[in-house]
Amino acid sequence: MTVVEHTRAWSFAPGTAPRVHVLHENPEWFPPFESAFRAADVPFQEVLLTDGSLDLDAEPAPGVYWSRLSASAHTREHRFTKEYTRAVVAWLEGWGRRVVGGSHVVELEVSKVAQHALLRRHGFDVPRTLAVFGRQELGVRARELAAPFITKHNQGGKGLGVRRFDTHEEFDAYVASAEFEEPADGITLLQEYLRSAQPFITRAEFVGGRFVYAVRVDTSAGSFELCPADACEVPTSGQTLEACVVDGPQGLFTLREEITADTPLVKRYEELLRGAGIEIAGIEFLETADGRTVTYDINTNTNYNPAVEAVAPRSGPGEIARYLGDLLRAETHPR
Template identity: 50%
Template sequence: MPDIHVIHENEAWIVPLRAAFARIGVPFREWFVDRGVLDLRAPPPEGVFYNRMSASSHTRGHRFAAEHTGAILAWLHRHGRTVVNGPRALALEISKVAQYEALAAFGIATPDTLAVVGREHIAAAADRLGFPLILKHNRGGKGLGVRLFLSAAALAEHLASDAFEQPIDGITLVQRYIAAPEPFITRVEFVGGRFLYAVRVDTSEGFELCPADQCAAGEVCPAEAKGPKFRIVEGFTHPLVPRWEAFLAANDIGVAGIEFITDRDGRAWTYDVNTNTNYNPEAEAAAGVSGMEAIARHLAGLAAAERRRAA
């Protein structure tokens, strides 16, 4: 029986991880989480568990996949299983408010944000914050609900229209727009809690920044765009890397992509933590690196350590 179990709810996003395990010759078991029965009377199987549950799982018809995963992680935790991206990681994956508060504990700046429950309160929150601003979903992923507004009139028109998207958890974030001197953000990837590489992402075509080689049918995904939409930055360094690593360690996050933007004054603002990170295959091929292989090797190392302890 494989020693590695991968918890997920998206077939497309698991394909490159399968290939990575095949390249290194390590077996693993997939645990597709949507519906089912969790028998709390029985112990979990032995091994290492990797949680790849996504904040956007509800957009693929898996409305309670994250909640189901939360129950599984609590069960695994009680039985002392080794879990990469455990309960705390899941809590941050599905709440940007939780992310921002956790980042603040490490002195990591996030954009000014108001969390709003109730569509009727968004305009007043926007007036308090000022324009330009961004609306986004607290539980998002893939840029869900992210829209830029330059004026109160534009926001009012949007709120009165069918284009307004109600967040799955009811929380809309009203967030200060960070103006960058160039239209790009940087996504910093971590595996095993350590810096792996950084990728520059062109945002000139919008905010849906899914880097996966496949996205769900019907979605607009920049990973399918031609040209250097995603480019791995050679020799990347940043003074926030040690703080990001400390933040990940303190919040039970082994694998993540952290996104930040730099304003015209050179200040970095961290605005998203993706604990279900994906990688752009074209950018990786050009740079000669593989995030999924790094994950596979990390999990294989943890599983080998478990076997040694059990021997």
């Protein structure tokens, strides 16, 4: 097995043995995947899309490519990783390389508008949402929602820009203030505030378009606990994210065992993923006090929670290594 240390796009050398090339920008998130690739004996290579260059007329190195672009890359001083990923993926697809998380997935990852549109098209109950370009219309459009309502960034991830407002006046003051958080792409979402029946949300994980497990994320204490690796806190009205820790307190993330591959909602998610050509995803939903099941987020980049991984019947990174390993074998030994 060949394992190559972190490289950058320019080192996509032809003539190397086929492997799984992982495109990403945050090495801190990689160890669970590295372990899984090693355990499954899948040759892999990390490609950090933080800088680099491409020869557009050169054939990409052989193998399978997996983009792990994260919508929050810009918060790690990787503002242009989104653009680098778009460029690299376009080049790879042009050469006919097998890309998991290809151009259509990249566009979905960085746009909650696109996620909402896809969910709506597939008949899911989605939160009432307005997308506002720039700051000017925020106050006016917010009046179309009853308070409380929330804001979030179109290019989100780890709860970026998620704030709750209990009055429109409070929101106006926030928009006019220096505290206003400028979204990476200028698009702020205004969204109905969903009251959950119980203080948790659920995130269903899929690999190869198939259900792996569902995670219950505790949102008690008035906070929304978010990304499994970056448990970020959204306190009450008008507050910003105060804390962002690598792992939440014990028990924040637990396996939701009653959600299985046979759950009708899970089957519907699998249909959506199949229809949209999304192979790896974590889909979040919330069950409201008034009996709705509302889906509000499609993540195509998951950091699997260690506490859940410890008890889950199947491992997220393990399934990914297996899936990509199978694709690699199919590429190198086509039947």
